[in-house]
Structures are given as structure tokens and as C-alpha cells.
Amino acid sequence: MSYLNIDTMTEELVEQKIEPRKEFITVLQIRDLNVYAEDHHILKDINLDIPKNKVTVLLGPSGCGKTTLLKCMNKLTDLYKExxxxxxxxxxxxDILNTNKNVPAIRRKMGLLSQRPFPLPMSIYKNVAYGIKLKGVRDKKLIQFSVQRNLEEVGLWEEVKNRLNKPAxxxxxxxxxxxxxxxxLAVKPQIILADEPTSALDPISSKTIEELFRRLKKxxxxxxxxxxLRQxxxxxxxxxxxxxxxxxxxxxxxxxxxxxQTDKLKEYLVEGN
Ligand SMILES: Nc1ncnc2c1ncn2[C@@H]1O[C@H](COP(=O)(O)OP(=O)(O)OP(=O)(O)O)[C@@H](O)[C@H]1O
Structure with missing residues (x-):
């Protein structure tokens, strides 16, 4: 029995699968990760190698610890004293959990995309320029150039180029x-941590984000x-x-x-399909 019949998915997917799988290069290595909130053992002995320039999908029932795992990766857990x-x-x-090195610099290696967008209360232009300035860029022309390039990278430039000074x-x-x-992206992260980034979006916007991810993984x-599951x-x-x-x-x-291989995954696939 096949639990999720990939053959019935769209042709686009079939095309996607044509590319031969290459050996993965590890970009982030997680070893023996445990997280507790008092006596609640939230993450249990997590060992995981994240492959470079690939999309790793974290799946699992609500409350299984996916968001907490993402939070560990950019040290957001530091903000939760419990x-x-x-x-x-x-x-x-x-080792980002046990280093005295510059934490903001480590955090900048991971861009976080949340369920709901949180634009800063400023113009479209300034939102992107903010990320560029975080990298220490001060030259106005270079900032302008980078704003355009980053908006192009997410396919937004044509839609906003005539309203850059309007509020985000x-x-x-x-x-x-x-x-x-x-x-x-303007902060030049290595890794994009995306926590249900399409859950608040309509189907067309979700598809745009999915297409973007496929391009951005290069x-x-x-x-x-x-x-x-289909995503x-x-x-x-x-x-x-x-x-x-x-x-x-x-x-x-x-x-x-x-x-x-496990009953838990079989159940999850049957329920979520
Ligand atoms: N700061 C915290 N203090 C106490 N418990 C927490 C804290 N953060 C997370 N938890 C608990 O840890 C468990 C895992 O939460 P987490 O948000 O990581 O799950 P999830 O898999 O992302 O869930 P969902 O799919 O519903 O978003 C939950 O039981 C949650 O209540």
C-alpha cells in the first residue's frame, strides 16, 4: 500500500523529481538537543543534519516541537527564560548553543519567516533598507541598488516599484x-527558517511562496x-x-x-492526506 501516491501529483512535481539526487552537504549539525520547560521535556535527543541548498521539511502533529526546534536554531530560545x-x-x-561569539551575527545567518508577516511600521522601501543597513551598508546608492535586487529576488519589484514610499x-x-x-534576505542569511509561512495566505500567494522557495534553494x-502534506x-x-x-x-x-516505517507516520499520513 502506498500512503501518499506521489505519482498522482502534478506533472510539475514529476519534473521536479527528474533531477538526480546528489550527496547532501551538511550546513547545520544538531547533536543531542534536549529542551525542557521545567519538567516538560519538549525536545528529546534530537540528532539532525540539515542539508545545504535543500528544502528540509519538518512535519508532525501539533505540539510535537517543530517550532521549538526552529527557535533553537537561531537561539530565539534565549528569549524564553523558562x-x-x-x-x-x-x-x-x-556551536551556537555553547559559544561566546557575537550572538546577533550568528542569528543573522538564519532568516526567520513566520506564519504571519510582520512588516515594520514604515515604508516598503525602508523595510528592505532596514535589513541592508543591519549588514552595515551606509552608501545610499548601494542601499537603493540592494533594495531593488532583494525585491526582485522575491518577485515583488514590479508590483511595488511605483509605490516604494507607501506604508508596508x-x-x-x-x-x-x-x-x-x-x-x-537583505541580511544575507545562509538558512531560511520558515514556520508555516503560507498558513495565513490565499492559494495563489501560497503558490508564489512555494515557487520562490524552489528558486531560492539554489x-x-x-x-x-x-x-x-501536499506542500x-x-x-x-x-x-x-x-x-x-x-x-x-x-x-x-x-x-x-x-x-x-512507523505506525505514527502511517497514521499521520492517512489523517493528513
Ligand atoms: N516557552 C514555553 N514554555 C512552556 N512550554 C512551551 C514553551 N514553548 C513551547 N512549549 C510547549 O512545547 C510543546 C511544543 O511546542 P511547539 O510550538 O514547538 O510545537 P509545534 O510542533 O510547533 O506545534 P504547532 O504545529 O501547533 O505549531 C508544546 O506542548 C508547547 O506548549
Missing amino acids: LQVSGSIVIDGD HSLSIGQQQRLCLARG HYTIILVTHV AVRLADHVVFMSDGKIIEQGDPDQLFANP
Whole structure:
């Protein structure tokens, strides 16, 4: 029995699968990661290698710890004093959980895209310029050039080029999400952490974000949390299925979806399909 019949997906997907799988290069290495909130053991012995320039999809039932795992990756857990985090998360040779190095610089390696867009209360232009200035760029011409380039990168330039000084909040939610992505990319992250980035969007805006991710993985590593199984099938190069704070199964999406090994994943696929 096939749990998720990938053959019935769109031709576009079939095309996507033609590309031969290459050996993964690890960009982020997580070892023995445990997170507690007092006596609640939220993440349990997480060991995970995130492949470079791929889309890794984190799947699992509500409350299994996906968002907490993302928060560990950019040290957002530091902001929650009730969380005790142990283990290691290594990027570029630095264990970000146990380093005295510049935390904001480490955090800038990870761009975060949330469920709902959070544009800053300023103009479209200034939202993107803000990200560029965070990199220390002060030259006005260079900022202008980079604003355009980052808006082009998320496919928003043509839509906003004549209204750059209008408030970011005047954009549609889908456009705001792409603006936030442009602002995040302006900081030049290595990894995009996307926590259900299309859950607040209409189907067309969701498709735009999915297409963007497919293009952006040439230059960035993407870690995506989604509850939409078909989105996972469409985008994932690597799937991590979690339940109750643990990684239950992970691997190649074709194999994992067609031939789940555990009852937990079988149930999840049947319920979510
Ligand atoms: N700061 C915190 N203090 C106490 N408990 C927390 C904290 N953050 C998360 N938790 C708990 O940890 C568990 C995992 O939460 P998390 O948000 O990571 O799950 P999730 O898989 O992302 O869920 P969802 O799919 O619903 O977004 C939940 O039981 C949550 O209540």
C-alpha cells in the first residue's frame, strides 16, 4: 500500500523529481538537543543534519516541537527564560548553543519567516533598507541598488516599484510575506527558517511562496515547518517527521511518504492526506 501516491501529483512535481539526487552537504549539525520547560521535556535527543541548498521539511502533529526546534536554531530560545536547552548546534564550525561569539551575527545567518508577516511600521522601501543597513551598508546608492535586487529576488519589484514610499501595511498579506522575506534576505542569511509561512495566505500567494522557495534553494538552505502534506511533497528534498518531541523518521520524501516505517507516520499520513 502506498500512503501518499506521489505519482498522482502534478506533472510539475514529476519534473521536479527528474533531477538526480546528489550527496547532501551538511550546513547545520544538531547533536543531542534536549529542551525542557521545567519538567516538560519538549525536545528529546534530537540528532539532525540539515542539508545545504535543500528544502528540509519538518512535519508532525501539533505540539510535537517543530517550532521549538526552529527557535533553537537561531537561539530565539534565549528569549524564553523558562526553557533549558542542552546539546549542540554547529554552523560554520561554531556551536551556537555553547559559544561566546557575537550572538546577533550568528542569528543573522538564519532568516526567520513566520506564519504571519510582520512588516515594520514604515515604508516598503525602508523595510528592505532596514535589513541592508543591519549588514552595515551606509552608501545610499548601494542601499537603493540592494533594495531593488532583494525585491526582485522575491518577485515583488514590479508590483511595488511605483509605490516604494507607501506604508508596508498597505500591501496584501501575501505581498507583506514576500516583503518580509526580502527584508530577511537583505541580511544575507545562509538558512531560511520558515514556520508555516503560507498558513495565513490565499492559494495563489501560497503558490508564489512555494515557487520562490524552489528558486531560492539554489542560494539558501530552507527549513520549512508545514502542516500541508501536499506542500511537503511538492517542496521537500529531506523530510523530518516528529512526534512528542522526538524525530520518528527522516529521509528522502519519495521513500518516506510512499513507504513509512512507523505506525505514527502511517497514521499521520492517512489523517493528513
Ligand atoms: N516557552 C514555553 N514554555 C512552556 N512550554 C512551551 C514553551 N514553548 C513551547 N512549549 C510547549 O512545547 C510543546 C511544543 O511546542 P511547539 O510550538 O514547538 O510545537 P509545534 O510542533 O510547533 O506545534 P504547532 O504545529 O501547533 O505549531 C508544546 O506542548 C508547547 O506548549
